[in-house]
Amino acid sequence: MSGGHGAHVDNAIWMRAVMMGGILLTIGVLLFATLGVFMANEKHHVWEELEDDYHHMEVQFALDSSDEGANISEHEADELYHLHHEEIAAHLSYLTYRVAGVTALLMAITYAAFIGLGGFLNASKPNAEHGDGHDDGHDEHHGSASPIIFAFGIMLFLAGFPDFAIACKAMLNADVSADLGMLSISMIGLLTIVIAIANWWFEDLPFNGHGEQIATSYPFEGEHIRKAGLWVFIMSEIMVFATFFSSYLRMRTEWCTKWAFDNGLENGTLIEGCVSQTQIDMFNSGVDYELIPKDLAMTASDYLRPGGAAGTGDFWTMLPGAVNTFALIISSYTIVLALKTAKNANWERSTGIMGKLMPTRKAEVRNYLIATLALGSLFIILKLVEWSHLVAEGFDIGTTQGSIFYIATGAHGLHVFVGLLVMLYLVFKSDTVGFDEENAQGVEYFGLYWHFVDLAWVVIFPAFYLY
Amino acid sequence: MGEHKLIMGKDIYFWNFIVLMFFTLFEVAAVFFEEYPGTDIPVSKSVVWAILIGVGIIKGYGIAAYFMHLKDDPRIYTRTALFPVLFVILMLWGIGLSNPAGVTELPSWCTPNWDYADTR
Known part of the structure; x- marks a missing residue:
């Protein structure tokens, strides 16, 4: 395949894909071993000790009071209370490391599989057989079945989804009465989605990017079709998030907060x-x-913000949400920097440490994209850590407050995760052929999506976490 | 693109980033402090609302106008982005801020004979 710079990368592509997959997997395994195993086991040990101490003290005080025929003293009650809180803090600390480690590993496996599969497929066909002929300057649309297959896969997945979790749980308990038919439909749907994405990448996401199609009719006449399409997509996404927000507002006005x-x-x-x-x-x-x-009625913010009704909120419970907000804003800036660098024909190497980290324009674009990927991954990890804490505190999906919170923030998290998978492709492309002023549309259009995800968080964060 | 306009040697993206970071910090601090720093005066709900909505609008504008380039791009993109606003307002007004008893008190022609509606 020849890229934007005319470089031949036929063999390099899948070797780089395997190498990048290996690096991602190694990072995931290291994080899992450090956070999810070593640190989590240490914390688990502390938690178990405190739990034993608490139960021991509880039993001791009960025996003492039955001997003396009186209730436990105020001092003893205080001691018991403090120990109980220490035990809860130790449990949450254990959950933090365990969930962070496991999430990092699962994400690394997904990244490695995605980049490995995509890179292998992309390199498995000679350049001439790649679908849309952008390389040859043919601008006509070739037609692709992938979006339809993708949509069909989503339909199958959602059809079986209501019983998906129940069936998974039943299978873990070796319950033969589980509705495996619905689970199978969901799994077939997932497989169809993977095939569609792989095929789409294979035939429709060439590395070159030249030959951008231009709209010829009103209202986007003269504009890039992909950009216009992305804005229409964002328009539909605004409405999706508006439904979550209005549902929340509707229920919130009724709750006795x-x-x-x-x-x-x-x-x-x-x-x-x-x-x-x-x-x-x-x-x-x-x-x-x-x-x-x-x-x-307890909302998520009652558990998270200081002064919340649950009485569990402090600086540390606010921290994951606040760090996530900063992470998304910084990642919005890093992707802008990647685009700016890619489009800068007069690029010059920076002085100092930045120049050493980013010696070429190609490396600078790649490193900004990797920074965006890392920040997005941090967002997902912190999100799941925060969810684990909320569930441990008793705020689960079983209440209307929990339901709307987990659905809205989960839908947003899913958007972030899908964005991260697309970002992997951009990192991969920036590492192999590179982006320049001729082919940086991918970064620009993906940046629009990523900024939208940031924009949605601008609404979700205050509404669900602060208010 | 906004990078051509330099303010104190930095492009507009940098300053937009700084503004977004500052207002996020302000937003979190507004909720973190239950009382105005140095006083015993509690921060009221309406003040928190005003801050959250005001900061949300500023941050939303910063992201859409500068990071998403709506300020420099052809107006059709801004119009596309604003198109759903009508539906969003309708949803917020018609659903979000509707009568809390709306589900059970809807007129009969739009309430099917659900068990849910009867028992709620």
Whole structure:
């Protein structure tokens, strides 16, 4: 295959693909061994010790009080309380390392499989047989079945999805009554999706990128078709996320949150199912707030933000969400830098450490893309760590608050993950043929998608984490 | 592209990045502090709302206008991006801010005979 620079990379492509897959897998295994095994085992040991201490102390205090015929003293209760909190903190600490390690390994395996399969397929055919003839300057559309196959795969996957998790759980418990038919449909759907993506890459994502098709009719006349298509796609994505947000807002206005309850008490406003006249009277007569009976709805932010109703929020619970916000913004900037570098025909090597890290334009584009990939991966790891903490604290998908939170943030996380897989392709291309001012459209169009993902987080983060 | 306009030797992307980082920090700090720093005055819900919405608009504009190049690209892209706004407003108003009892109090012609609607 000849790339944008006319370099012959037929053999180099799949060898680089295997090498990159190997590097990614090695990083994943190292992270898993360090975080998921070594550190997690250490933390697990501490957690077990504290748990034993707590139960031992609990039993001891119970025996003491039965001997003396009295309840445990205030000092003993305090001691027990503190030990219990230390035990919970140790459990969460263990979960942090374990989940981070396992997620890093699973992501590395997916990356390695994706880059290995894609690279191998891309290199397995001579250049002349690659689908759309962009290399030859033919601009006409060749037609591809891949998007239809892809959509069909998604349909099959979703058809079986409702029973997917149930069937997986049943299989783990060797339950033969599981609805394996629906599981099979989902698995066939997943396989179809993989085949469609591989085929799409194979025939429709050439390394060259020249011969960008131009729209010839209103309203995008004169514009690049792929760019216009991507904006229409983003338009549809805005509506998808708007449905999540409006559903959340709709339910949120009905929930008896701490804010709604406090507001009703302070202003003396009756709220059906939340604030009654008795509660207002108790508040006005000076009854301690903690003693007023209330049935509050706990949102994710109640667990995460300091001052939240669950009482579990502090600096550390806010940290993953805040770091993720910064990670997405920095990754938006690094992809802009990758595009800027690729389009800069008068590129000059920087001085100092940046010049050593990025000695050529090709290396600079690649390294900015790798930085974007690393930040996106960090986002997924922190997201799952945060979810594991929330589930451990009792905030699971079984409530309406949990359902909308996990669906909305999960859909966003899925968008990030899909973006990371596409980014792998960009990293791979930047490493083999490279991007320049002639073929940087891929970075530009992917950048639009990535910025949209950042934009969606700008809404999700305050709505679900801070409010 | 915005990199041609330099402000203090740096392009617009750099400054946009700085603004986004600053406002994110501001947004997190606004929620982190339950009281105004150095005082006993609690930060009210409406102030938090105002900050979150205001910062969201600024950050959204920064990302869309500069990182997504809508400011320099042909207007058709901005129009495409704004097209769903009508639906978004309709959804926020019609669903998000509808009467909390909306599901059970919808007119009969748009409530099928669900068990859900009867028992809720």
